[in-house]
Amino acid sequence: MSATAPLTLGHFHGGIHMPDHKAESTTQPVAAVKIPPQLILPLQQHIGAPAKAVVSAGEHVLKGQLIAAASGRVSAPIHAPTSGVISAIEDHLVPHSSGLSARCIIIDTDGRDEWAELPPPIDDFTSADNAVLIERIRESGIVGLGGATFPSSIKMEARNNSIDTLIINAAECEPYITCDDMLMREQADQIVSGIRIIQHILGAKRCLIGIEDNKPEAIKSMSAAVAAASLQHTDVVTVPTLYPSGGERQLTLLLTGKEVPSHGIPANIGIVCQNVGTVYAIADAVLKGRPLISRIVTITGEGVAQPQNVYSLIGTSAGELVSQAGGYTGKANQLICGGPMMGYSMPTDEVPVTKGVNCLLVASEQDCPPPEPATACIRCGKCAEACPAQLLPQQLYWHSRSRNFDKAQDYHLFDCIECGCCSHVCPSHIQLVHYYRFAKTQIWSKEKEKIKADHARQRHEARVARLERIAAERKARMRKKKAVLKSKKGGGDSAKKAVIAAAVKRAAAKKSAAMAATDSNQSATE
Amino acid sequence: MIIAIVTIAALATLFGLLLGYAAMRFHVEGDPIADQIDKLLPQTQCGQCGHPGCRPYANAIANGEDDINRCAPGGEATIIALADLLGRDPVPMDEGIDEKAPSVALIIEKECIGCTLCIQACPVDAILGAAKQMHTVIERECTGCELCLPPCPVECIVMIPIEEGIGNWIWPYPDNDHRDLSLSREAL
Numbered sequence A: 001m002s003a004t005a006p007l008t009l010g011h012f013h014g015g016i017h018m019p020d021h022k023a024e025s026t027t028q029p030v031a032a033v034k035i036p037p038q039l040i041l042p043l044q045q046h047i048g049a050p051a052k053a054v055v056s057a058g059e060h061v062l063k064g065q066l067i068a069a070a071s072g073r074v075s076a077p078i079h080a081p082t083s084g085v086i087s088a089i090e091d092h093l094v095p096h097s098s099g100l101s102a103r104c105i106i107i108d109t110d111g112r113d114e115w116a117e118l119p120p121p122i123d124d125f126t127s128a129d130n131a132v133l134i135e136r137i138r139e140s141g142i143v144g145l146g147g148a149t150f151p152s153s154i155k156m157e158a159r160n161n162s163i164d165t166l167i168i169n170a171a172e173c174e175p176y177i178t179c180d181d182m183l184m185r186e187q188a189d190q191i192v193s194g195i196r197i198i199q200h201i202l203g204a205k206r207c208l209i210g211i212e213d214n215k216p217e218a219i220k221s222m223s224a225a226v227a228a229a230s231l232q233h234t235d236v237v238t239v240p241t242l243y244p245s246g247g248e249r250q251l252t253l254l255l256t257g258k259e260v261p262s263h264g265i266p267a268n269i270g271i272v273c274q275n276v277g278t279v280y281a282i283a284d285a286v287l288k289g290r291p292l293i294s295r296i297v298t299i300t301g302e303g304v305a306q307p308q309n310v311y312s313l314i315g316t317s318a319g320e321l322v323s324q325a326g327g328y329t330g331k332a333n334q335l336i337c338g339g340p341m342m343g344y345s346m347p348t349d350e351v352p353v354t355k356g357v358n359c360l361l362v363a364s365e366q367d368c369p370p371p372e373p374a375t376a377c378i379r380c381g382k383c384a385e386a387c388p389a390q391l392l393p394q395q396l397y398w399h400s401r402s403r404n405f406d407k408a409q410d411y412h413l414f415d416c417i418e419c420g421c422c423s424h425v426c427p428s429h430i431q432l433v434h435y436y437r438f439a440k441t442q443i444w445s446k447e448k449e450k451i452k453a454d455h456a457r458q459r460h461e462a463r464v465a466r467l468e469r470i471a472a473e474r475k476a477r478m479r480k481k482k483a484v485l486k487s488k489k490g491g492g493d494s495a496k497k498a499v500i501a502a503a504v505k506r507a508a509a510k511k512s513a514a515m516a517a518t519d520s521n522q523s524a525t526e
Numbered sequence B: 001m002i003i004a005i006v007t008i009a010a011l012a013t014l015f016g017l018l019l020g021y022a023a024m025r026f027h028v029e030g031d032p033i034a035d036q037i038d039k040l041l042p043q044t045q046c047g048q049c050g051h052p053g054c055r056p057y058a059n060a061i062a063n064g065e066d067d068i069n070r071c072a073p074g075g076e077a078t079i080i081a082l083a084d085l086l087g088r089d090p091v092p093m094d095e096g097i098d099e100k101a102p103s104v105a106l107i108i109e110k111e112c113i114g115c116t117l118c119i120q121a122c123p124v125d126a127i128l129g130a131a132k133q134m135h136t137v138i139e140r141e142c143t144g145c146e147l148c149l150p151p152c153p154v155e156c157i158v159m160i161p162i163e164e165g166i167g168n169w170i171w172p173y174p175d176n177d178h179r180d181l182s183l184s185r186e187a188l
């Protein structure tokens, strides 16, 4: 049964303690936001292939209606968050560290908030087929709401009952962010329903709900809900507050003492990890037939008047949400999507909230002080002490900086979770994570180029081979013709001469006949 | 003394035979060096290096007939990779060759007269069409070699640079002297 006593089984390397700044945004209940005049829905709000729009400009859509379909297995559909008219499908700024635009569906809302016909609720999910439940999760557009945005249905797919533990990631370790905390305080019952659905699909023997000990209310409400539902083999586990305990690998290690293999996923060791917000969305989809069209977003920082959490429709602009939270204060210095450690600064507040956006941090100078100028690495080793992935950040930095990407990969660049612990502790103020992101995107782009080049080589080789074959065939035909001619030549020179002479004679006869004809014609006209 | 000489001679013969056998048994078809060079070339097949495609250029480098700085689409990165592979010093790009931004060809379809000349020029069969029919470029397959441009009698093929989007964006090389992610208060 549930246990609220600290029950940490494992321990991860490194990590850092920081002021958590969670109190600011948890003073009031999660507020509903009024429907904004316009919603901007990027086609790519998840990891994988962008969704394909299935509506066109001018079309009227209803709340919950499919507006973009998944385009492949690793992809997720998108639904209209409210009723309105599609005003355009065009490029618009999206929340992305590049600050670039991408294709979006833009809805001018009509304020009526009229629902489309939804798929029927699956109340009795315990007797429903797994495939039906997974399909429901897939068609509801649910992706990892902790920020990873990986399509959730894929994590649920059959693994021959090899999953023995379900981990609910409710650690929420990054400072300032409180959306999961508030969700657990207010919606513990539905989260528990979601857990039962996932447990049923995975057939996992036990479930561990990991919550950091700086969220006593959430721990209390989750424990009560688990007890009330008399969930078997489900424990609320309090973990010490230490960033980044909410990293998938770190939490898995904390709760089970097991290491996820390098380049592997938790499923390799019989574990599936789901963010608590995702669990809530799954319950919504299965029990109410509702697709993922809204989420809780934390709006916080000294730059906003009333820090709080809100139920935001997906596609609402950051500016709209900030004004819901009382607007900017004079201290607003930058607008960060996400938290201070892993978030990125956005160029304007016209950027929409997408499925993966959990927090808008309107930071003051104090919240996020400008980084001090970097100096040379003094090889103090502090970064390695702090790294929760047990990497050697200094080596990674060295090789990324000198664009020695193979070497960086030898030092497990791709095991880096970009938590920012190393940059945070570096006495030389080196923005280490920037170098890793630079190196990672460079490597991805090189890999893509290589795949493209290999493909082009194949096509070119195929073409060359085809042209050669055609040329060879033509040659063969010519040779055959020649051979045929030669065999006709069999009669020798005299025969050939006779043939030619005959032809000449024929031609001459024809000619004289023609002449005669014209002559007689002429005389007739005379 | 004699025994030592005989032993060594016998060993030498033995190893000689072994090596000879290995050379025959594990004979590698083709030219491994040229293969490796070819793997580093961008496969645009544009011929700007003065060879009719990447593979011939790879052969020329392998045979020491050409330098490693002739491939425009590959640019500096390819020169460095080739220098690495061949254990040479990188050299600057050959003069008169400019690196170009990657792009793909686009046929302005309403102007196309369906002469099929571009199909015959395309090194990777990226153009679809039949005589007197409108032609089109399969964007996915186009390497941006520009070989289809000169043959087109109505000049209806244009090159479209591949735009930077969130899919192919690369984090800028960190520049710590100023805040690349900062936002001035006025912008809020």
Ligand code: SF4
Residues within 6 Å of the ligand: A376, A377, A378, A379, A380, A381, A382, A383, A384, A393, A394, A397, A422, A425, A426, A427, A428, A429, A430, A432
């Ligand atoms: S913490 Fe900074 S200065 Fe120290 S070893 Fe790491 S990169 Fe170098």
Ligand code: SF4
Residues within 6 Å of the ligand: A383, A386, A387, A388, A389, A390, A391, A392, A393, A396, A415, A416, A417, A418, A419, A420, A421, A422, A423, A432, A433, A436
């Ligand atoms: S950002 Fe990467 S290298 Fe730095 S501490 Fe985190 S996991 Fe380690």
Ligand code: SF4
Residues within 6 Å of the ligand: B041, B042, B043, B044, B045, B046, B047, B048, B049, B050, B051, B052, B053, B054, B055, B057, B070, B071, B072, B073, B074
């Ligand atoms: S210049 Fe063109 S043909 Fe020559 S190697 Fe480079 S891509 Fe290939």
Ligand code: SF4
Residues within 6 Å of the ligand: B107, B111, B112, B113, B114, B115, B116, B117, B118, B119, B129, B135, B151, B152, B153, B154, B155, B156, B157
């Ligand atoms: S060469 Fe130009 S006109 Fe001829 S088929 Fe190609 S695009 Fe059309």
